[in-house]
Amino acid sequence: xxxxxxxxxxxxxxxxxxxxxxxxxxxxxxxxxxxxxxxxxxxxxxxxxxxxxxxxxxxxxxxxxxxxxxxxxxxxxxxxxxxxxxxxxxxxxxxxxxxxxxxxxxxxxxxxxxxxxxxxxxxxxxxxxxxxxxxxxxxxxxxxxxxxxxxxxxxxxxxxxxxxxxxxxxxxxxxxxxxxxxxxxxxxxxxxxxxxxxxxxxxxxxxxxxxxxxxxxxxxxxxxxxxxxxxxxxxxxxxxxxxxxxxxxxxxxxxxxxxxxxxxxxxxxxxxxxxxxxxxxxxxxxxxxxxxxx
Amino acid sequence: xxxxxxxxxxxxxxxxxxxxxxxxxxxxxxxxxxxxxxxxxxxxxxxxxxxxxxxxxxxxxxxxxxxxxxxxxxxxxxxxxxxxxxxxxxxxxxxxxxxxxxxxxxxxxxxxxxxxxxxxxxxxxxxxxxxxxxxxxxxxxxxxxxxxxxxxxxxxxxxxxxxxxxxxxxxxxxxxxxxxxxxxxxxxxxxxxxxxxxxxxxxxxxxxxxxxxxxxxxxxxxxxxxxxxxxxxxxxxxxxxxxxxxxxxxxxxxxxxxxxxxxxxxxxxxxxxxxxxxxxxxxxxxxxxxxxxxxxxxxxxxxxxxxxxxxxxxxxxxxxxxxxxxxxxxxxxxxxxxxxxxxxxx
Numbered sequence: 001x002x003x004x005x006x007x008x009x010x011x012x013x014x015x016x017x018x019x020x021x022x023x024x025x026x027x028x029x030x031x032x033x034x035x036x037x038x039x040x041x042x043x044x045x046x047x048x049x050x051x052x053x054x055x056x057x058x059x060x061x062x063x064x065x066x067x068x069x070x071x072x073x074x075x076x077x078x079x080x081x082x083x084x085x086x087x088x089x090x091x092x093x094x095x096x097x098x099x100x101x102x103x104x105x106x107x108x109x110x111x112x113x114x115x116x117x118x119x120x121x122x123x124x125x126x127x128x129x130x131x132x133x134x135x136x137x138x139x140x141x142x143x144x145x146x147x148x149x150x151x152x153x154x155x156x157x158x159x160x161x162x163x164x165x166x167x168x169x170x171x172x173x174x175x176x177x178x179x180x181x182x183x184x185x186x187x188x189x190x191x192x193x194x195x196x197x198x199x200x201x202x203x204x205x206x207x208x209x210x211x212x213x214x215x216x217x218x219x220x221x222x223x224x225x226x227x228x229x230x231x232x233x234x235x236x237x238x239x240x241x242x243x244x245x246x247x248x249x250x251x252x253x254x255x256x257x258x259x260x261x262x263x264x265x266x267x268x269x270x271x272x273x274x275x276x277x278x279x280x281x282x283x284x285x286x287x288x289x290x291x292x293x294x
Numbered sequence: 295x296x297x298x299x300x301x302x303x304x305x306x307x308x309x310x311x312x313x314x315x316x317x318x319x320x321x322x323x324x325x326x327x328x329x330x331x332x333x334x335x336x337x338x339x340x341x342x343x344x345x346x347x348x349x350x351x352x353x354x355x356x357x358x359x360x361x362x363x364x365x366x367x368x369x370x371x372x373x374x375x376x377x378x379x380x381x382x383x384x385x386x387x388x389x390x391x392x393x394x395x396x397x398x399x400x401x402x403x404x405x406x407x408x409x410x411x412x413x414x415x416x417x418x419x420x421x422x423x424x425x426x427x428x429x430x431x432x433x434x435x436x437x438x439x440x441x442x443x444x445x446x447x448x449x450x451x452x453x454x455x456x457x458x459x460x461x462x463x464x465x466x467x468x469x470x471x472x473x474x475x476x477x478x479x480x481x482x483x484x485x486x487x488x489x490x491x492x493x494x495x496x497x498x499x500x501x502x503x504x505x506x507x508x509x510x511x512x513x514x515x516x517x518x519x520x521x522x523x524x525x526x527x528x529x530x531x532x533x534x535x536x537x538x539x540x541x542x543x544x545x546x547x548x549x550x551x552x553x554x555x556x557x558x559x560x561x562x563x564x565x566x567x568x569x570x571x572x573x574x575x576x577x578x579x580x581x582x583x584x585x586x587x588x589x590x591x592x593x594x595x596x597x598x599x600x601x602x603x604x605x606x607x608x609x610x611x612x613x614x615x616x617x618x619x620x621x622x623x624x625x626x627x628x629x630x631x632x633x634x635x636x637x638x639x640x
Contacts, residue, residue: 183410189365191398191425205415
């Protein structure tokens with residue numbers, strides 16, 4: 001009997017750790033797999049100087065259009081620059097632009113969504129304006145903004161933020177509309193809390209789940225959009241490497257230098273795929289209706 | 295009393311009117327027109343007294359309760375007239391920040407469904423501390439100590455570990471105890487309970503009602519109990535107010551009301567509730583439905599007349615005033631003497 005009791009208390013002590021492990025296992029494979037792909041790209045961006053084998057900007061015309069080899073792992077481009085090193089440095093632009101857009105559009109989108117959802121008088125004017133912005137395809141809107149501001153990483157961030165804010169605002173507003181009718185918001189009012197505190201302590205935390213899912217999808221969309229803008233010359237200006245302008249450089253040599261377009265394409269695919277898988281996994285995890293599947 | 299150290303336990307149950315409601319009118323402004331959900335309601339509650347507000351769904355009892363703390367959602371709801379005096383202060387004349395200071399402090403509310411009335415992402419400790427942090431200058435640590443003490447008082451076992459529990463980890467009875475703890479933390483003079491036991495099992499209901507009775511006796515708070523359960527009324531209330539279609543139709547001490555209901559609607563409510571003494575087959579229903587608020591607009595005469603067995607031509611043309619049937623029983627009916635007489639005959 002004593003033995004059994006000892007076991008019970010030992011179990012109680014470790015139960016916290018065990019449940020954490022269980023949670024990790026319980027996280028569906030999609031979160032782990034998607035998260036690993038995203039982590040890979042982020043590490044690539046952070047450790048670019050360590051991982052690159054060549055200076056991504058060094059031009060050597062004698063080495064132009066070399067196929068992948070032991071020396072140039074992913075070949076060289078039409079200016080003799082190492083494609084692998086350029087892709088590694090290009091990851092920095094993608095991650096930088098992607099995360100800046102996510103942070104900015106989440107911040108402004110949440111602010112607008114909270115105000116529009118909570119104060120019903122603001123809802124009409126604010127959301128109609130958001131709808132108007134949303135009617136422009138986001139790439140087209142971004143091109144127009146960049147045409148006005150000039151092509152640079154900073155302006156890409158501004159342009160993409162403007163075009164993604166309405167999407168986040170919509171998601172947040174929708175969730176706020178349902179949360180504000182919950183009894184616990186009424187009971188918060190009944191204990192004397194004011195609007196600001198109710199929004200920060202009761203409404204905002206309960207909108208975080210859909211917000212996180214939305215953020216991962218916006219990150220993926222922003223990476224694609226940045227590459228797309230750079231590809232058509234409206235994004236990161238050369239010679240700074242970005243996945244989009246590496247692709248653009250390779251366009252003219254599709255017939256004799258497949259590596260110039262294939263590899264940046266694969267990296268774009270890995271990051272977007274990883275983010276989408278991660279977002280799907282998060283949605284399943286955070287959606288209360290999927291509770292039984294866990 | 296053992297609780298005097300915490301500032302509770304005022305046994306000074308004098309006859310001061312804690313709450314006095316005069317001619318309260320709450321309207322909902324909709325596209326279909328103005329709906330009078332609460333239409334000229336007046337009542338009062340003394341310290342330490344429990345008044346039950348009874349009626350069918352849609353009779354205006356919950357809106358009355360929400361109006362008391364000015365919690366009726368606006369738009370569409372609006373309190374258009376009357377006075378609500380809490381210890382003499384008119385709540386309807388207060389500014390937004392003044393009424394927020396009153397809520398949870400001088401007047402608190404217990405909700406029907408404790409699971410949805412607790413924020414799912416705050417644990418019990420943080421949720422309850424919120425009340426103290428809002429209304430006093432206590433530190434987080436002091437608030438926590440007060441919360442712990444209150445959880446013990448409402449009979450929550452192992453309160454220290456419950457502080458870290460989230461609402462979904464508690465049973466229904468436990469959640470309602472937490473709600474009661476939250477309402478009592480600031481020692482309110484007025485406690486409004488909106489169907490506090492409706493969502494609970496019968497056995498848990500009895501425990502929660504007993505807890506509420508204990509707490510009322512300890513704190514001397516005035517309690518307004520919203521319910522449609524006559525069993526709860528008999529168990530808890532000192533006086534009963536019966537509402538029908540936005541109006542008070544009868545008001546009486548609980549014994550008087552059960553012994554001799556003077557309004558045909560109250561009589562109908564009694565007859566449609568089973569108890570140990572009713573004969574088999576005797577249970578009756580009130581015919582018809584509560585008129586919708588929209589239908590009331592064009593209605594002359596008594597609002598209960600279409601469903602009433604005692605109704606006469608006079609009832610259909612003129613609405614009766616609230617008049618005294620005896621010195622502590624008032625009733626809104628032209629024929630209350632017939633209603634009382636009919637019971638003697640039976």
